[in-house]
Amino acid sequence: MIVESSDQVARFTLLKRFPVPRNFKVTPESRIEKGRTWPAPPGASRIKTFEVYRYDPERDGNPRIDTFEVDLDDCGPMVLDALIWIKNKVDSTLAFRRSCREGVCGSCAMTLDGTNWLACTRFISDMSKPATIYPLANLPVIKDLVPDTTHLFAQYEMIEPWLHATTPTPEKERLQSPQERSQVDGYYECILCFCCTSGCPSHWWNGDRFLGPAVLLQSWRWLADSRDEAKEKRLDTLEDPFRLYRCHTILNCTRTCPKGLNPGKAIAEIKKMVVEREG
Amino acid sequence: MRSPLARAEGLGSAKGGVKHWWAERVSAVALVPLTVWFLGSVIAHAGGDYDAVITWLKTPLASLAMIVLLLALFHHTALGLQVVIEDYVHSDARFAALIAVRLGCLALASAGIVATLRIVFSP
Numbered sequence: 001m002i003v004e005s006s007d008q009v010a011r012f013t014l015l016k017r018f019p020v021p022r023n024f025k026v027t028p029e030s031r032i033e034k035g036r037t038w039p040a041p042p043g044a045s046r047i048k049t050f051e052v053y054r055y056d057p058e059r060d061g062n063p064r065i066d067t068f069e070v071d072l073d074d075c076g077p078m079v080l081d082a083l084i085w086i087k088n089k090v091d092s093t094l095a096f097r098r099s100c101r102e103g104v105c106g107s108c109a110m111t112l113d114g115t116n117w118l119a120c121t122r123f124i125s126d127m128s129k130p131a132t133i134y135p136l137a138n139l140p141v142i143k144d145l146v147p148d149t150t151h152l153f154a155q156y157e158m159i160e161p162w163l164h165a166t167t168p169t170p171e172k173e174r175l176q177s178p179q180e181r182s183q184v185d186g187y188y189e190c191i192l193c194f195c196c197t198s199g200c201p202s203h204w205w206n207g208d209r210f211l212g213p214a215v216l217l218q219s220w221r222w223l224a225d226s227r228d229e230a231k232e233k234r235l236d237t238l239e240d241p242f243r244l245y246r247c248h249t250i251l252n253c254t255r256t257c258p259k260g261l262n263p264g265k266a267i268a269e270i271k272k273m274v275v276e277r278e279g
Numbered sequence: 280m281r282s283p284l285a286r287a288e289g290l291g292s293a294k295g296g297v298k299h300w301w302a303e304r305v306s307a308v309a310l311v312p313l314t315v316w317f318l319g320s321v322i323a324h325a326g327g328d329y330d331a332v333i334t335w336l337k338t339p340l341a342s343l344a345m346i347v348l349l350l351a352l353f354h355h356t357a358l359g360l361q362v363v364i365e366d367y368v369h370s371d372a373r374f375a376a377l378i379a380v381r382l383g384c385l386a387l388a389s390a391g392i393v394a395t396l397r398i399v400f401s402p
Contacts, residue, residue, distance in 0.1 A: 151286065151287060154282075154284045154286065155287045157284055157287070158287045158288060205369075206365075209289055239292060239293070239294055239295060239297055240294070242365075245296045245297075246365075246366070275297060278297055
């Protein structure tokens with residue numbers, strides 16, 4: 001869903017798994033096997049079951065799904081709380097990224113019940129039975145729920161996401177009218193969790209060249225900034241059959257954004273700006 | 280051994296692609312009225328005999344619209360199929376498939392236009 005004003009809270013929209021056979025086109029060493037079950041502590045009354053993807057590159061064997069029974073009376077309300085509870089009280093080898101626990105750092109992005117979201121802003125009560133937790137799709141897994149985002153950040157680095165200006169630095173700040181400032185609303189809030197890029201089919205098939213929704217939204221954030229003086233260079237970098245035009249407006253990105261942003265619209269704005277430049 | 284940034288850069292930007300994208304949109308918009316016109320005309324002549332259809336197609340407006348429809352349709356098809364091939368074909372077959380699609384669409388459009396002109400200029 002798209003957040004239109006600051007009093008709205010971003011909510012996930014339910015999307016069940018697309019009906020393809022499990023392990024379809026998955027190489028044998030990546031096939032997911034059944035792992036072990038960790039029962040709830042004795043005496044627990046409110047129990048929630050989590051199926052969590054586990055993979056340890058230092059051990060032989062395929063990825064596996066471990067089942068954890070979490071005592072909800074002993075655990076916070078969010079999925080991240082459940083993961084921390086598991087790590088503290090059940091299996092300390094469970095690896096996942098987390099930092100701010102309030103949806104502003106983008107570390108704990110993962111696939112919850114089949115769609116990408118931040119573990120810290122998803123209520124356990126909104127999860128299905130059993131709840132499933134996988135790492136972000138289409139990225140190499142380093143360990144358990146930790147994906148390798150090196151390539152995504154390299155693509156981000158490529159668009160030079162900082163202010164480019166040849167006008168000499170003024171004594172104070174570079175000024176912007178409130179109206180000009182409002183042009184980056186809906187784009188500057190991106191926290192680079194890569195929920196969108198991980199959910200983008202165009203990035204699955206052509207991720208080596210297509211920049212993906214997160215990086216393109218960030219590109220638009222700088223193209224829309226009135227203080228920036230490098231539109232020509234930025235548009236030249238983007239105007240490419242693969243880098244920009246691999247986007248086919250599938251809009252998984254907009255559906256999955258845990259900040260309620262609209263990467264699809266940002267990409268459409270870039271395409272419109274390129275057309276405008278042509279004449 | 281290449282750095283992540285070098286991998287992301289690849290061969291750099293083609294600094295093109297907007298013409299392909301824009302032509303796809305424009306041909307799509309053009310196809311809306313043309314398809315409505317074509318389907319309407321086919322339905323209108325549903326019960327008609329051969330001569331009635333030939334007479335209709337010989338009118339200047341019908342033959343002109345038919346040729347524009349063929350151009351827009353097969354241009355749009357070629358552009359769209361090119362994108363599909365670029366999306367999904369990652370082997371050496373891609374180059375051959377792209378050429379086949381281009382030439383195939385050109386052949387189909389030419390065949391349609393020649394047929395229309397033959398009807399128009401037939402006695």
